[in-house]
Amino acid sequence: MNNYKAFVTIRLRDGILDVQGKTVENALHSMAFNSINNIKIGKYVELNVEAESFESAEEIVNQACMQLIANPIIEDYFIDLVESEE
Amino acid sequence: MNNYKAFVTIRLRDGILDVQGKTVENALHSMAFNSINNIKIGKYVELNVEAESFESAEEIVNQACMQLIANPIIEDYFIDLVESEE
Numbered sequence: 001m002n003n004y005k006a007f008v009t010i011r012l013r014d015g016i017l018d019v020q021g022k023t024v025e026n027a028l029h030s031m032a033f034n035s036i037n038n039i040k041i042g043k044y045v046e047l048n049v050e051a052e053s054f055e056s057a058e059e060i061v062n063q064a065c066m067q068l069i070a071n072p073i074i075e076d077y078f079i080d081l082v083e084s085e086e
Numbered sequence: 087m088n089n090y091k092a093f094v095t096i097r098l099r100d101g102i103l104d105v106q107g108k109t110v111e112n113a114l115h116s117m118a119f120n121s122i123n124n125i126k127i128g129k130y131v132e133l134n135v136e137a138e139s140f141e142s143a144e145e146i147v148n149q150a151c152m153q154l155i156a157n158p159i160i161e162d163y164f165i166d167l168v169e170s171e172e
Contacts (some may be wrong), residue, residue, distance in 0.1 A: 009095070009130045019097075024155065033150050041156040044095045044130040046109075052122040064119050069110065 001050050004057040005084040010070045010077045011042035045069055048084065057081055087136045090143040091170040096156045096163045099129035131155055134170065143167060 021039040028036050029064050047064075051057035061079050070077040098104050107125040114122050133150075137143035147165050156163040 011130065011132065024131075027154055028150055031154065033146065034155075035146055036133055037136075038132075038134040040132040042130040042132070044128040045110075046097065046124075046126040046128070047111075047122055048124040060119065060121055062157065064114055064122055068105075068113060068119075069115065077159055 001052060002054075002057075003084045004049050004051060004054065006047050006061045007080040007082075008045040008047070008055070008061065008065060008069065009042060009080075010045065010065075010075050010079055011040060013019055013074055013076050015081050016074050042075070043070075047049075054081065054083070087138060088140075088143075089170045090137060091131050091133050091168050092131075092135055092143070092147045092148065092166065093166040093168075094131040094133070094151060094155065094163055095128060095166075096131065096151075096161050097126060099160055099162055102160050128161070129156075140167065140169070 019024065020038050021041045025039045049057045049060055051060055058079065058081055061081065065077050066072055103124050107127045108129065111123065111125045135143045135146055137146055144165065144167055147167065151163050152158055
């Protein structure tokens with residue numbers, strides 16, 4: 001078995017209203033950060049996975065994202081997987 | 087003025103207990119994802135910034151992260167900045 005490390009970025013799909021992003025944007029504008037716009041807030045997940053191959057690790061992380069970590073109806077996710085020494 | 091796009095990843099500093107990550111990890115184990123461990127959950131922020139130079143854009147985003155977007159006491163953040171066409 002090999003160890004892999006996955007870095008998953010999760011963002012709301014285009015067209016889904018980002019209430020949290022809009023709130024942070026308004027707060028920044030009230031703090032005079034007027035040059036910042038179009039804020040989108042998502043999630044970033046790091047995890048370790050043990051698998052027989054890179055492909056199998058990718059499949060495990062993909063299933064975990066689809067079933068629990070992300071909400072595929074309103075979110076897109078991108079998995080960056082690397083082999084790990086640990 | 088130029089437009090830049092910033093991608094900010096925010097993660098809990100090492101040693102800070104990640105309660106959310108631990109909860110997701112327990113849930114994954116109960117769903118038979120036993121090969122996944124050591125889950126850390128952070129934030130991922132995308133934003134547009136208008137500035138005169140790359141350095142100035144970086145400074146604006148850095149200040150926004152320090153003052154509002156991240157909590158520098160318990161979180162580390164990494165800014166990835168690119169020039170944007172928009």
